[in-house]
Amino acid sequence: MxxxxxxxxxxxxxxxxxxxxxxxxxxxxxxxxxxxxxxxxxxxxxxxxxxxxxxxxxxxxxxxxxxxxxxxxxxxxxxxxxxxxxxxxxxxxxxxxxxxxxxxxxxxxxxxxxxxxxxxxxxxxxxxxxxxxxxxxxxxxxxxLATGSDVALGNGTVSFVVGLPAVRDEALAARADTIETALDGRCKRVLNTWSPCVDWGLVARGSLEGIVCFHPDVYEQHAGELLAREAGVVSASREGLYVGAGDAETRDELLAVVDGV
Incomplete structure (x- = not known):
């Protein structure tokens, strides 16, 4: 075609x-x-x-x-x-x-x-x-739509999305709690809205500085990830983890926080 x-x-x-x-x-x-x-x-x-x-x-x-x-x-x-x-x-x-x-x-x-x-x-x-x-x-x-924020991560807000596979697994849930605590120590606010697609829209608009998804549900992740990518969000994905931000520096800062857990 x-x-x-x-x-x-x-x-x-x-x-x-x-x-x-x-x-x-x-x-x-x-x-x-x-x-x-x-x-x-x-x-x-x-x-x-x-x-x-x-x-x-x-x-x-x-x-x-x-x-x-x-x-x-x-x-x-x-x-x-x-x-x-x-x-x-x-x-x-x-x-x-x-x-x-x-x-x-x-x-x-x-x-x-x-x-x-x-x-x-x-x-x-x-x-x-x-x-x-x-x-x-x-x-x-x-x-x-084009993403981008001039707010430094230390003064910014990051969405943290935890999928049901992690919520329902004791070991993954404990790791999610540890990641959230680490993120909270690096940025002003960790947003946990329980409506990931709303957060994806805010990230794509540049209203949030980044998003971290831990074992996310596919029903929101496919739609949100494409929206973010096409808006210019820079991301990194691993098994059970997605990290996105408006620029590579912020993405790498978030990755460092998660890797440090």
């Missing part, structure tokens, strides 16, 4: 991804404002009815446009086989949603042969939409 066709394909995928996250996010905004949250409350997570309802709306948009593509929803699991796979987080920040905290998003990433080529993240309450296309940049509400 030649480059013009590749570009057109990315644009078409991005259009569907945008409509899909808006379908899920608009539903969530209405439910949040109604103040009624039904679900199962566990010690490390919440499974709300809204997760399933939002996912069904997201998947309906995708299936209508690309019935032959594979789907990987956080609530419904993997369905189908294709070189294209849609990874869906219908409600990133369920604990916040259930607690009445206005920090949550709907996210979609499109993988081609396992690599993300398009992502969309929608925060319905502020009506903020992030879209990224592999090799073609990122936008926020249609405007080109």
């Amino acid at each position: 030649n480059e013009p066709h590749e570009r057109a394909s990315r644009d078409a995928l991005a259009d569907v991804a945008t409509r899909a996250v808006r379908a899920g996010g608009d539903y969530l905004a209405g439910e949040f404002r109604n103040g009624r949250v039904d679900g199962e409350y566990g010690s490390d997570d919440v499974k709300a009815v809204a997760d399933h309802e939002a996912e069904s709306r997201v998947l309906a948009v995708i299936r209508e446009a690309y019935p032959e593509h594979a789907l990987h929803g956080e609530e419904s699991g993997r369905v189908g086989e294709s070189r294209y796979e849609w990874v869906v987080d219908p409600l990133d920040g369920t604990n916040n949603f259930a607690s009445g905290l206005p920090s949550f998003a709907t996210a979609v990433a499109v993988l081609r042969d396992g690599d993300p080529v398009v992502s969309a993240i929608y925060e319905p309450l502020p009506d903020t939409l992030y879209v990224a296309r592999d090799g073609a940049g990122a936008t926020v509400d249609g405007r080109p």
Whole structure:
């Protein structure tokens, strides 16, 4: 497939991804404002009815446009086989949603042969939409997005994302606590919002100085990592670890903190 066709394909995928996250996010905004949250409350997570309802709306948009593509929803699991796979987080920040905290998003990433080529993240309450296309940049509400912060790490804020695989493993959870303590000693504030996609947007905009993800969940990581990369975030990845910042110096400082644990 030649480059013009590749570009057109990315644009078409991005259009569907945008409509899909808006379908899920608009539903969530209405439910949040109604103040009624039904679900199962566990010690490390919440499974709300809204997760399933939002996912069904997201998947309906995708299936209508690309019935032959594979789907990987956080609530419904993997369905189908294709070189294209849609990874869906219908409600990133369920604990916040259930607690009445206005920090949550709907996210979609499109993988081609396992690599993300398009992502969309929608925060319905502020009506903020992030879209990224592999090799073609990122936008926020249609405007080109470029990261960068002139705040030194010692005076800055860093997001720390701990995925459920680490939360539910005693040894990994202990290591996560140690990393968070080390980060707290290096920067002004460590942000732990339980809504990673919201944090990814802030990093991509340059509002946060960096992000450290420890055994993150794929449902947010694919979408957020592509958004960050296309916005200009400089990163390093290892097994179970992602570190990103607006410049290489800050990234390396964060890596040194983690390596020192």
